[in-house]
Amino acid sequence: MDYNFREIEKSWQNYWAEHKTFKTEDDYSKPKFYCLDMFPYPSGAGLHVGHPEGYTATDIICRYKRANGFNVLHPMGWDAFGLPAEQYAIQTGTHPAITTQKNCDNFRRQIQSLGLSYDWDREINTTDPAYYKWTQWIFTRLYNTWFDGEQQKGRPIEELSVPAEIESKGKEAVREYIDEKRLAYYDNAQVWYCRHCKTVCANEEVLNDGSHEKCGTKEVERRFLKQWMLRIPHYAERLLTGLDNLDWPEGVKDMQRNWIGRSTGAEVDFLLDGVDEKIRVYTTRPDTLFGATYMVIAPEHELVDVITTEEHKDAVNDYVRSAALKSDLDRTDLAKDKTGVFTGRYAINPLTGKKIPVWVADYVLTGYGTGAIMAVPAHDTRDFEFAKTFGLDIVCILDPKDAEPELREKVLKGDACWTEDGAYINSANESEGLDIDGMSKEDGLKTVIEWLESKNLGKATVNYKIRDWLFSRQRFWGEPFPVIHWEDGEVSVLSDEDLPLILPDVEKYLPGETGESPLANAGDWLYVTDSNGRKGRRETNTMPQWAGSCWYYLRYIDPKNDEAPFDKVKENYWMPVDLYVGGAEHAVLHLLYSRFWHKVLFDLGVVSTDEPYLKLYNQGMILAFAYETASGSKVPSDMVEERDGSYFHIETGEELKQIVAKMSKSLKNVINPDDVVEEYGADSLRLYEMFMGPLDATKPWTDTGVKGVYNFLRRVFTFFSNLDNVSEKDDTKETLKLLHQTIRKVGDDVEDLKFNTAISQMMVFTNHCYKAGKVSRLTAETFMQVLAPFAPHIAEELWNLYGNDASVSLAEWPKVNEEYLVENTFEYPVSFNGKMRFKLELPLDISKDDAEKAVLEHEAAKRWTEGKTVVKLIYVLGKIINVVVK
RNA sequence: GCCCAGAUGGUGGAAUUGGUAGACACGUUGGACUUAAAAUCCAAUGGCCAGUAAUGGCCGUGCGGGUUCAAGUCCCGCUCUGGGUACCA
Numbered sequence: 020m021d022y023n024f025r026e027i028e029k030s031w032q033n034y035w036a037e038h039k040t041f042k043t044e045d046d047y048s049k050p051k052f053y054c055l056d057m058f059p060y061p062s063g064a065g066l067h068v069g070h071p072e073g074y075t076a077t078d079i080i081c082r083y084k085r086a087n088g089f090n091v092l093h094p095m096g097w098d099a100f101g102l103p104a105e106q107y108a109i110q111t112g113t114h115p116a117i118t119t120q121k122n123c124d125n126f127r128r129q130i131q132s133l134g135l136s137y138d139w140d141r142e143i144n145t146t147d148p149a150y151y152k153w154t155q156w157i158f159t160r161l162y163n164t165w166f167d168g169e170q171q172k173g174r175p176i177e178e179l180s181v182p183a184e185i186e187s188k189g190k191e192a193v194r195e196y197i198d199e200k201r202l203a204y205y206d207n208a209q210v211w212y213c214r215h216c217k218t219v220c221a222n223e224e225v226l227n228d229g230s231h232e233k234c235g236t237k238e239v240e241r242r243f244l245k246q247w248m249l250r251i252p253h254y255a256e257r258l259l260t261g262l263d264n265l266d267w268p269e270g271v272k273d274m275q276r277n278w279i280g281r282s283t284g285a286e287v288d289f290l291l292d293g294v295d296e297k298i299r300v301y302t303t304r305p306d307t308l309f310g311a312t313y314m315v316i317a318p319e320h321e322l323v324d325v326i327t328t329e330e331h332k333d334a335v336n337d338y339v340r341s342a343a344l345k346s347d348l349d350r351t352d353l354a355k356d357k358t359g360v361f362t363g364r365y366a367i368n369p370l371t372g373k374k375i376p377v378w379v380a381d382y383v384l385t386g387y388g389t390g391a392i393m394a395v396p397a398h399d400t401r402d403f404e405f406a407k408t409f410g411l412d413i414v415c416i417l418d419p420k421d422a423e424p425e426l427r428e429k430v431l432k433g434d435a436c437w438t439e440d441g442a443y444i445n446s447a448n449e450s451e452g453l454d455i456d457g458m459s460k461e462d463g464l465k466t467v468i469e470w471l472e473s474k475n476l477g478k479a480t481v482n483y484k485i486r487d488w489l490f491s492r493q494r495f496w497g498e499p500f501p502v503i504h505w506e507d508g509e510v511s512v513l514s515d516e517d518l519p520l521i522l523p524d525v526e527k528y529l530p531g532e533t534g535e536s537p538l539a540n541a542g543d544w545l546y547v548t549d550s551n552g553r554k555g556r557r558e559t560n561t562m563p564q565w566a567g568s569c570w571y572y573l574r575y576i577d578p579k580n581d582e583a584p585f586d587k588v589k590e591n592y593w594m595p596v597d598l599y600v601g602g603a604e605h606a607v608l609h610l611l612y613s614r615f616w617h618k619v620l621f622d623l624g625v626v627s628t629d630e631p632y633l634k635l636y637n638q639g640m641i642l643a644f645a646y647e648t649a650s651g652s653k654v655p656s657d658m659v660e661e662r663d664g665s666y667f668h669i670e671t672g673e674e675l676k677q678i679v680a681k682m683s684k685s686l687k688n689v690i691n692p693d694d695v696v697e698e699y700g701a702d703s704l705r706l707y708e709m710f711m712g713p714l715d716a717t718k719p720w721t722d723t724g725v726k727g728v729y730n731f732l733r734r735v736f737t738f739f740s741n742l743d744n745v746s747e748k749d750d751t752k753e754t755l756k757l758l759h760q761t762i763r764k765v766g767d768d769v770e771d772l773k774f775n776t777a778i779s780q781m782m783v784f785t786n787h788c789y790k791a792g793k794v795s796r797l798t799a800e801t802f803m804q805v806l807a808p809f810a811p812h813i814a815e816e817l818w819n820l821y822g823n824d825a826s827v828s829l830a831e832w833p834k835v836n837e838e839y840l841v842e843n844t845f846e847y848p849v850s851f852n853g854k855m856r857f858k859l860e861l862p863l864d865i866s867k868d869d870a871e872k873a874v875l876e877h878e879a880a881k882r883w884t885e886g887k888t889v890v891k892l893i894y895v896l897g898k899i900i901n902v903v904v905k
Numbered sequence: 906g907c908c909c910a911g912a913u914g915g916u917g918g919a920a921u922u923g924g925u926a927g928a929c930a931c932g933u934u935g936g937a938c939u940u941a942a943a944a945u946c947c948a949a950u951g952g953c954c955a956g957u958a959a960u961g962g963c964c965g966u967g968c969g970g971g972u973u974c975a976a977g978u979c980c981c982g983c984u985c986u987g988g989g990u991a992c993c994a
Contacts, residue, residue: 268909268910269909269910270908270909270910270988270989271909273908273909273989274908274909274988274989274990276908277907277908277989277990278990280993282993282994284994300994301993301994302994303993303994304994315994357992381992382992382994383992383994384992384993384994386993387993387994388993388994391994392994393994394994395994399994400906400992401992401994402994404992482993482994483993484993603988603989606988606989607989710917710918710929710930711917711918712917712918713918715910716911716918717911717987717988718917718918719916719917721916721917721931723916723917723930723931723932724916724917724930724931726931727917727929727930727931728930730930731929731930733945737945775917775918775919775929775930776918776919776920776928776929778929778930779918779919779928779929779930780928780929781929782928782929782930783928783929786929789946846925847925848924848925849925850924850925850974850975852974852975853924853973853974853975853976854975855925858925890974891974892974893924893974893975895924898924898925899924899925899975900924901924901974901975902974903974903975
């Protein structure tokens with residue numbers, strides 16, 4: 020029989036759909052397994068071969084878990100708000116909902132053609148009002164939550180007690196006080212604005228080369244705009260410590276830790292000379308205070324005007340103005356020399372009592388710490404560079420005892436910067452009763468902080484890099500904020516029964532130049548009047564694309580619930596997500612935002628777990644071969660020919676180098692999953708994506724590789740569909756042994772997500788069957804069960820051929836029979852001085868002495884022992900024998 | 906600069922706690938089938954050396970050291986590649 024995969028795959032996909040084979044029931048009697056894929060943005064380009072990689076991996080695990088008695092939740096949906104559909108609307112006038120619908124349909128068709136065992140009854144779409152109703156609902160929860168620092172917990176805003184002193188100042192003051200505590204707030208903030216996308220974007224979306232992550236252009240700039248922000252830094256500590264117990268790749272955890280950026284140090288107050296103000300600095304090294312020879316404040320610091328002396332006003336003003344005009348890229352470019360200007364003012368170093376100059380420089384950032392630093396040029400590279408540039412004092416207070424003498428000499432003289440540990444010198448002030456000379460760093464830090472606290476000059480502080488999350492966009496295609504701005508200045512959120520606030524129709528999708536959202540033209544929708552005749556205007560910004568993906572895993576649990584985001588009992592059963600698979604590109608943003616929302620919902624009692632995703636796994640990227648000339652310019656694949664293993668340009672004849680690169684239209688090396696399914700079938704595509712290499716590795720696509728696994732499936736079909744090969748007779752011992760080894764190996768490898776080696780084991784088994792010629796029906800059926808999670812269509816077909824009416828997907832995973840695996844002997848590799856020389860079969864229960872005798876008396880051993888003394892013999896049961904000779 | 910991951914045949918990649926390096930697959934070569942080709946099936950396939958051959962030896966997991974009876978695996982020092990991050994005091 021021919022392997023007619025087209026027919027087989029179509030008929031089984033229809034069967035599964037008709038019988039709802041993969042429908043998930045809320046059967047609480049079974050152990051649950053929640054396996055989640057990062058849902059895709061349904062782009063117009065359709066599925067990329069990278070998508071099926073993760074989806075196949077989770078599908079295999081889910082099928083395996085079902086066979087092992089688990090109730091499995093394995094859903095799919097669409098992260099469908101986003102710019103491309105809106106861009107298309109601007110160009111063509113087509114409503115983004117129409118484009119989105121079309122793209123979702125195409126994605127669904129493509130995904131379904133792969134035979135993935137999703138419960139399609141749970142499909143969700145972030146753009147569906149029935150879904151974003153609850154995204155808006157969560158936003159109102161964020162708005163009505165404050166963070167209790169003492170309890171380290173978010174609490175309902177009603178539980179916030181307003182100090183009497185504020186209360187006495189009137190309603191306005193109370194509102195202001197409360198608004199300052201809310202997790203979501205509306206404020207005038209300096210934000211990134213992308214002129215190309217015509218929208219603001221989060222700090223995180225602006226890449227370090229100054230380009231916008233979403234569009235790739237560098238048309239981003241700073242603007243002051245009233246925007247919605249979320250106070251994610253309040254959860255910094257919990258987002259950080261929560262990572263410790265998660266089964267996530269260490270790299271991802273590290274990236275989140277870096278992003279949160281916790282540091283410990285102290286805030287220290289410096290008194291100023293001649294003006295009744297003080298400047299508070301943040302430093303991680305208060306122990307180096309004796310070496311602070313000047314201070315720097317950021318150009319945006321609130322005291323710049325106050326402290327600048329008359330004669331320096333012009334210079335400082337000029338500098339502050341030019342710093343404001345600079346892009347952040349210019350300000351952070353390392354290659355650039357340090358700039359700054361003296362304010363004319365001096366501060367007093369509280370430890371030395373010396374006057375130190377206060378400068379303004381843009382290497383100090385407003386948003387971090389207090390926006391002011393004490394500079395210790397001898398032991399900080401940035402301060403050192405600045406001090407060298409402007410000729411400021413450099414006092415060494417850490418003797419680099421372990422450094423090379425030459426370098427040490429320079430450091431002591433202040434001619435070089437030393438940022439590592441050393442012994443404190445010049446760090447004593449008798450009159451102040453402080454002396455840390457000779458102390459360890461740990462004691463130095465402790466002593467100085469204690470001294471500062473006792474004198475009320477400073478205190479130990481913890482700082483985080485993470486900033487408030489800019490949460491609004493000037494875009495049409497996003498969740499509308501359920502917010503009304505009233506004419507008297509009050510801001511209110513809609514009550515639950517008024518949700519969802521549906522996105523209105525607009526004529527033009529283009530945002531205004533000034534950063535105004537398209538919703539500002541939404542006519543009637545825009546204006547509201549309350550029962551008292553008070554007029555209000557709806558919020559015209561929309562939520563960023565992150566919003567919908569922050570909580571979608573919760574909605575899958577109960578996707579059609581109209582009374583609540585999900586049922587609590589169901590949530591309690593299904594959460595947390597046991598395995599979450601997706602690309603590493605979401606290592607920080609999506610996963611951090613999502614954890615943040617989840618923790619807030621946990622604090623409010625909406626969800627039952629503190630963390631949403633127990634185990635995270637990042638699939639690697641699938642790349643493609645590409646070609647470049649000696650000078651490094653890329654050549655499209657259709658201009659390349661292969662001759663004798665080398666590659667040449669079709670037109671110029673130039674020899675080309677084969678490289679591995681991302682698939683791209685310009686390189687003409689994009690693989691379309693549809694084409695692969697058409698040519699080799701879904702089972703081959705699934706199998707190849709898993710066989711290419713480890714799931715987390717980056718690896719290049721090869722067409723011959725697909726052919727290889729197709730060949731395997733064809734061999735499976737050819738052998739096992741021939742009933743002459745599948746007899747009622749018993750198997751040989753070898754066949755049974757190999758079959759049970761295969762059951763074990765495949766099961767173990769699936770649990771470890773090592774699909775490539777599982778497939779290789781199935782190949783070994785199939786190759787054995789060809790050699791054996793005949794296997795029993797039971798063996799053939801068992802093998803189909805093992806193959807089914809990987810290549811479900813072919814497995815169903817053959818399973819059915821053997822007379823099974825029920826789907827193989829419902830069959831229980833075969834048990835390993837240890838009897839077949841028992842070994843009595845082992846073929847020991849015998850080494851002499853670590854080099855393997857010959858093999859010797861010995862009983863496994865042989866004693867060491869007998870083994871030694873058997874080895875040394877063996878004919879082949881003579882050659883290696885002749886004329887030498889046997890020093891000792893290493894005998895590792897079932898592993899190796901090593902003879903040490905001299 | 907800093908943090909993380911990686912480097913194994915012509916290629917993708919295997920290798921429990923240190924214990925036979927190269928499983929499986931691609932490619933290549935040879936054979937069978939065929940008028941022929943394709944497809945398929947069978948076999949060989951890390952490099953070098955010796956031998957007609959069976960076979961045997963040496964070298965081999967990015968580089969240099971070390972620990973060990975034994976190192977792809979552990980330790981120290983580098984090189985290169987990929988990812989993240991960047992004046993965060």
